[in-house]
Amino acid sequence: MEGFWETLFGNKMPPHGHCYLWNDQLVALHVASDALITLSYFTIPIALVYLVKKRDDLSFNYMFILFGIFIFACGLTHLVNIYNVWYGAYWLSGGIKLITAAASVGTAILVWPLIPKALALPSNETLRQINTKLRAESERNIQQRKELEHLSDQLQASVDERMAEIDELNRVKAELEEKNLQLEQSNDALQQFTYIASHDLKEPLRTISSMSQLLRHNLADRLDEQEGQMIDFISSSASRMTALIDDLRSYTVVGSQNEQFSQTDLDELVDNILGDLSARISDNRTRVSKEPLGVQTVIAPQFQQLMYNLISNATKFSAGGENPEVSIGALEGLEDGQYGLYVRDNGVGIDPADREKIFRVFERLHSKDEFEGSGIGLAICKKIVDRHAGRVEVHGAPGEGTEFRLIFPKRNR
Numbered sequence: 001m002e003g004f005w006e007t008l009f010g011n012k013m014p015p016h017g018h019c020y021l022w023n024d025q026l027v028a029l030h031v032a033s034d035a036l037i038t039l040s041y042f043t044i045p046i047a048l049v050y051l052v053k054k055r056d057d058l059s060f061n062y063m064f065i066l067f068g069i070f071i072f073a074c075g076l077t078h079l080v081n082i083y084n085v086w087y088g089a090y091w092l093s094g095g096i097k098l099i100t101a102a103a104s105v106g107t108a109i110l111v112w113p114l115i116p117k118a119l120a121l122p123s124n125e126t127l128r129q130i131n132t133k134l135r136a137e138s139e140r141n142i143q144q145r146k147e148l149e150h151l152s153d154q155l156q157a158s159v160d161e162r163m164a165e166i167d168e169l170n171r172v173k174a175e176l177e178e179k180n181l182q183l184e185q186s187n188d189a190l191q192q193f194t195y196i197a198s199h200d201l202k203e204p205l206r207t208i209s210s211m212s213q214l215l216r217h218n219l220a221d222r223l224d225e226q227e228g229q230m231i232d233f234i235s236s237s238a239s240r241m242t243a244l245i246d247d248l249r250s251y252t253v254v255g256s257q258n259e260q261f262s263q264t265d266l267d268e269l270v271d272n273i274l275g276d277l278s279a280r281i282s283d284n285r286t287r288v289s290k291e292p293l294g295v296q297t298v299i300a301p302q303f304q305q306l307m308y309n310l311i312s313n314a315t316k317f318s319a320g321g322e323n324p325e326v327s328i329g330a331l332e333g334l335e336d337g338q339y340g341l342y343v344r345d346n347g348v349g350i351d352p353a354d355r356e357k358i359f360r361v362f363e364r365l366h367s368k369d370e371f372e373g374s375g376i377g378l379a380i381c382k383k384i385v386d387r388h389a390g391r392v393e394v395h396g397a398p399g400e401g402t403e404f405r406l407i408f409p410k411r412n413r
């Protein structure tokens with residue numbers, strides 16, 4: 001065993017110093033160089049071990065360990081070279097070189113398969129670009145989040161506003177329902193009142209009218225002219241009051257009854273009205289022209305009342321000295337889904353300033369001495385037009401006649 005150690009560390013072989021001829025400068029050069037190399041080789045493995053310890057997430061840790069062993073072995077070879085300057089421990093030097101060779105060969109074998117993987121790793125520039133993109137995307141995400149928060153706030157404000165509107169609509173709806181109920185109750189009371197009034201008032205009016213006529217007949221030979229006029233005035237007043245009650249009753253029942261829309265031949269309807277007015281038309285020498293009106297879906301009794309009132313007025317409000325002329329026809333050029341009629345006359349006409357008030361109840365533009373009537377007929381017409389979801393237009397001027405245009409939406413049934 002002693003011979004082994006002497007062989008390994010002994011000085012049986014000449015040291016390297018002989019090769020340097022023991023030149024002090026040359027020996028110092030080699031010793032200093034090998035010492036620095038040894039120190040560096042011993043420091044690098046320490047750095048690699050520290051790196052592996054701190055970065056255990058690295059994929060190739062074992063390669064760092066192999067490089068550390070290889071470099072450490074290289075450092076030993078240079079350390080032995082310093083020793084061999086004075087001692088010829090070449091067996092020791094060869095053994096260390098063998099260890100170094102084994103470490104280098106193992107490292108060389110394992111490093112080549114790692115080269116493609118290492119090349120696949122992104123470069124610093126690529127990483128910087130990726131980092132820049134990530135930073136920009138992060139900033140964009142932050143901006144988008146702020147925008148989403150802003151939109152969320154706006155949406156919440158809109159929802160709150162809509163909820164407030166819904167609450168207000170519900171409140172208004174409740175008020176309207178309450179007012180509609182009150183209106184229905186008021187209409188029911190009004191209908192009941194007009195029914196009772198028409199029944200209770202018409203009976204004494206009929207008595208007054210009958211008695212005045214009987215009185216004039218029985219006392220005809222004993223009445224002077226003034227007394228006869230007074231009795232005629234009583235009779236005519238009773239007749240006008242009866243007509244007024246009938247018209248008022250007609251106005252209140254429009255829309256209150258459950259009358260249904262139905263397909264109605266308007267030509268036949270108007271012909272029947274002209275037949276009812278034939279006596280007046282003949283007495284007034286009225287010329288009537290009618291164009292085809294077609295079939296429409298209407299509430300037939302109300303529509304008959306509407307057309308009767310308009311045609312009757314057209315034959316009544318004639319200009320002085322002229323025979324009445326009445327034209328009835330269908331309007332053209334209306335929008336899709338609409339139909340319309342007109343009733344035109346050559347009568348006294350209506351001032352544009354009076355076109356709205358003629359549809360008010362008891363509103364008259366002329367005295368009863370000029371033209372008979374209760375002042376309710378056109379109010380009834382307006383109510384019937386509203387019941388049909390239509391509108392009425394008045395055209396003309398004083399002395400130029402009047403044209404009533406009726407426009408309605410078409411109904412399927």
